[in-house]
Amino acid sequence: MTLDTTLNVFRAIGEETRLRIMALLTSGELTVSEITFILGQSQPRVSRHLKILADAGLAERHREGAWMFYRIAVGARENDVLCAVLAAVETMAASGDRILARDLERFRQSRETRAAQAAAYFEENARQWSKLRRLHLPESDIETRIVELAGEDNVDLLIDLGTGTGRMLELFADKYAAGVGYDLSREMLAIARSNLEKAAINHAQVRHGDLFSLPAEAETADIVLLHQVLHYLAEPSAAVREAARLLKPGGRLIISDFAPHDLEFLRDEHAHRRLGFSDEEVGEWCKASRLDLVKTETLSPSSGDRKKLTVKIWLCAAPVALRRLRSRTAA
Numbered sequence: 001m002t003l004d005t006t007l008n009v010f011r012a013i014g015e016e017t018r019l020r021i022m023a024l025l026t027s028g029e030l031t032v033s034e035i036t037f038i039l040g041q042s043q044p045r046v047s048r049h050l051k052i053l054a055d056a057g058l059a060e061r062h063r064e065g066a067w068m069f070y071r072i073a074v075g076a077r078e079n080d081v082l083c084a085v086l087a088a089v090e091t092m093a094a095s096g097d098r099i100l101a102r103d104l105e106r107f108r109q110s111r112e113t114r115a116a117q118a119a120a121y122f123e124e125n126a127r128q129w130s131k132l133r134r135l136h137l138p139e140s141d142i143e144t145r146i147v148e149l150a151g152e153d154n155v156d157l158l159i160d161l162g163t164g165t166g167r168m169l170e171l172f173a174d175k176y177a178a179g180v181g182y183d184l185s186r187e188m189l190a191i192a193r194s195n196l197e198k199a200a201i202n203h204a205q206v207r208h209g210d211l212f213s214l215p216a217e218a219e220t221a222d223i224v225l226l227h228q229v230l231h232y233l234a235e236p237s238a239a240v241r242e243a244a245r246l247l248k249p250g251g252r253l254i255i256s257d258f259a260p261h262d263l264e265f266l267r268d269e270h271a272h273r274r275l276g277f278s279d280e281e282v283g284e285w286c287k288a289s290r291l292d293l294v295k296t297e298t299l300s301p302s303s304g305d306r307k308k309l310t311v312k313i314w315l316c317a318a319p320v321a322l323r324r325l326r327s328r329t330a331a
């Protein structure tokens, strides 16, 4: 860090709206309209401030269809001055600063509204989910590939995050001694229970739980799955972090989701928040959660049908040595 870069940080955040925006971005990635809602300011004004933050290298943006997402720039997260200022702002918010506490409250409201919209979609569509999931997926190829990527060995515990109707628990049933699926939608869980029962799978259970904060113990799972879940979430990176927490050293996380696409209608009609993910983005989440991105697969639709999407599978592994070293140092 130099005097110049430090002054650059102060110039960018030395203004109320911009400091509030940076404080918000410490809680996660946000769209311009979410920031506008939280701050209660006009969109042109918010956009102007965001541009200044982006030009200063403190925030970075990426466009996805009609939505523009902002987050703290990767390089800026290592800037000591910025981190110190944002930590101080966080303390102010916690100790009741009126403006910051209100921003935080509205941030929570915006996240809750988003989660409620997705939840309503799944409550409404639980019964037809098996049909809906095939709409955009060349399913059987993906399922075969996912099972192959999980490796040949049988495992003790498999955890399926956002299990929905329990399809992954069925698919992997021969592979695990115990399977647990978590989901927020009670409608989906009811169908999952009945599906498991019909398939006589007694060694799997489903539980109601928020995948961002599960009651499950750390470092217990051999395999964690995130199958077609991340694109509904406000904070996919936090879901990967939680998955990493659950994995035993050497355990594997299998993520299956869409490659970047431009089917904007999926947001309005099917509650998608993100229009797919790039390998780079998933790689960053893995790095931040101390996972190795071992393999990336791309399954393109063969028909050329524009409504079918390219599906990606990312195989990630919890490194053995690092975990052991960490637990030894913690002991």
Ligand SMILES: C[S@@+](CC[C@H](N)C(=O)[O-])C[C@H]1O[C@@H](n2cnc3c(N)ncnc32)[C@H](O)[C@@H]1O
Binding pocket: 118, 119, 122, 133, 161, 162, 163, 164, 165, 166, 167, 168, 182, 183, 184, 185, 188, 209, 210, 211, 212, 226, 227, 228, 229, 232, 233
């Ligand atoms: C598209 S479905 C996928 C279901 C299943 N993995 C599959 O491939 O058939 C996404 C599921 O994620 C669940 N979900 C969304 N947000 C969640 C959260 N925060 N915690 C747990 N489950 C969540 C939804 O209720 C829904 O059942």
